[in-house]
Amino acid sequence: MKLFKLMEDVSFTSNLPLEKIDEVEIKDISYNSRSCKEGFIFVALVGETVDGHKFAKNAYDNGARVFLLQKGIESSKYAMELPNDTVKLFVEDTRISLSRISHNFFGQPSNSLKVIGVTGTKGKTTITNYIATVLNESGVNTGVIGTNGTFFNGTYEVTENTTPESYELHRIFRKMLDNGVTCVSMEVSSGGIMQNRVEDVDFDVAIFSNLSPDHIGPKEHPTFEHYLQCKARLFKMAKHGIINTDDDYAKDIINAATCDVETFGIENNAGLTANNIRYSKEIDSLGVSFDCNTKEETFPCFICSPGTFSIYNALAVIAVCKYLDVKREIMIDALKSAKVSGRVEVLPILPYATVIVDYAHNGVSLENILQTLKNYEHERLICLFGSVGGRTEIRRKELGDVAARECDLAILTADNPDFEDPMNVINDIAESFEGSSCEVIKIANREEAIKHTIRNAKEGDMIVLAGKGHEKYQLINGEKLPFDEIAIAKDEAKKVIEEKQLLA
Structure with missing residues (x-):
């Protein structure tokens, strides 16, 4: 891909006149200097403890000649150490820019997928996997990205983070799209939002499960308010929001949302509710039955996972299925057998x-x-x-x-x-x-x-x-x-x- 095409919609300055770099060819992107090769662009990410600019010379030694660097005194020092045969592009934030150029490099794949993002302190993995189980049963080829890894069409790939780095994310989207996947159910962590990994993902649906203090510390979120704000950002990126109205912070999420919103819950008024809850115990499962109520109808559901939190997870899935017009009978049958490794x-x-x-x-x-x-x-x-x-x-x-x-x-x-x-x-x-x-x-x-x-x-x-x-x-x-x-x-x-x- 031509460098100018890669940098589309990215504001940058360069050490060379633009006419001298408009024909530069980029074979791939890397933010790890060790994986750089000839024809790669190296993106120097600034982390909590490690500054990628320190490894720019190592990326050069491994073949990279194009560098995406963050403006600032420190980055300028490392940029000056690079030989004269390099192209140096300077941006305000390399993480945000990595997201955009990855989106461009892989052909903006999320635009062609129906992407469902799930955020919250608990339930992300279960909800995303349940969604994929039900949609695949209904004939919608759906992949999963999250804590347990990446799954689609019987293939599996380990993920380092719950929400992968933006380059990996768009690479996975491209791979899924090329293999017939039409929908992606993915976990969206607060860290993934905070570090701009999902900045250029075209979310069709965003789901909020719940929120409680977690991931707050020196290397994570500085305050609970910051944690909440990161979660809420997802509902500025999506077209449609599905929110657990029973959670104490549901109103904060709803007030921050710029998308249209629907709600689910057990205790409070919501568009989708559950009652008549019954527990069951088998040798290989602990289950729960309940009646699901919509504005139009009431129908029985069963999931082989225990407790009220499992009902909330199921309601989120049902809300997605209704939004995507999945047949009720298929959804009910698929939910009965839906399981997630390592989750109850x-x-x-x-x-x-x-x-x-x-x-x-x-x-x-x-x-x-x-x-x-x-x-x-x-x-x-x-x-x-x-x-x-x-x-x-x-x-x-x-x-x-x-x-x-x-x-x-x-x-x-x-x-x-x-x-x-x-x-x-x-x-x-x-x-x-x-x-x-x-x-x-x-x-x-x-x-x-x-x-x-x-x-x-x-x-x-x-x-x-x-x-x-x-x-x-x-x-x-x-x-x-x-x-x-x-x-x-x-x-x-x-x-x-x-x-x-x-x-x-």
Whole structure:
């Protein structure tokens, strides 16, 4: 692609006269100097801890001769170190510009897709996957982008972030479009909005699930208000908004929206509501039935996921289906079997106890699942969990407070400790249990903690392995080491059952 075509709608200045660079050919874009090659344009991104301008010379050594740089004293210093045979383009914000040139480079693919963006503190992964399940069943070829990765037409790709960097996002859109995908259901994180990753995505629908304090800290959002404002921005980008009116911050989202809006809820007046809620328990699932009410009709629904939060997720999906004119019968049938890996996933591994894997990793999420499980018959409510090392320390107290209040037994262990001593995190969490009736066991090694929990399970126990969910790694000392929580639990349960049979 010609450089001028790539830079369409981007305001920039250059170290060379424009007539000297109008025929420059760009083969690809990179914001990682190590992946640069001849014909690439290197985009220097400015992050919280790393300034990409520092690696401009490395990008040059790897073949790049065109550089997109951010105006400023520091960037000017690094730009001056580049040899004279380079084209230097200066912009106000390289992140915003990366979004635009990626959109251009891949042929503006989101304009040709129906893009559904889901934002909120909880429920994004479940809602996006449920939407894809239902739409694919209805004949609409739908891909997914989010925490669990990218899925379409039976293919899978790992994503580094819930919402990928703008270049990756538009590359994925292009790939999906070229392979017959017509609709994309994607998670839109506050970080993705804050870092301008979705700046040039053509959103048809935006969904707001809920909002609670999270991702607030030195390397994330400075305040809750900033977090809220980032979420609300999605509803300035979309054509149609679907909003949970029961959430405390729904009015803020609605007031900020420039798109047309519809609502769903259980407690408050909304365009789409649910009532007559019933719970059910099977060996491989915990489900909930409810009646869905629209302005035109009422019809029964069932989802094999427990609790009120699951009903909210289902209502968001139903609202999308109504907006896209999906047949009601197809939607109801597809919802019955919709599941998401690592999200309230019941493992049918012990005949006498219920084992659940869930991604709950903050206080609100953990409280939701633990309180929900109390609606189902059980003896002890047991939760195995930890908290990430090196950041969001307030989350430790929130998690501990919830478990101390809701559980009969808590097994405190590691959860992506990174460079921090897991016992330091565990001890921080343990402070919440002083004066609590909840029993506490500390086992720093997560694999050993899981094995201990499975081996010591009793008749009627309800066990939650919380925090990892779908993740297949442990972040330790900067490395993502293979770690399959579900496989560990299954293997240990198999051993326990075999031993019990030998003793019988």
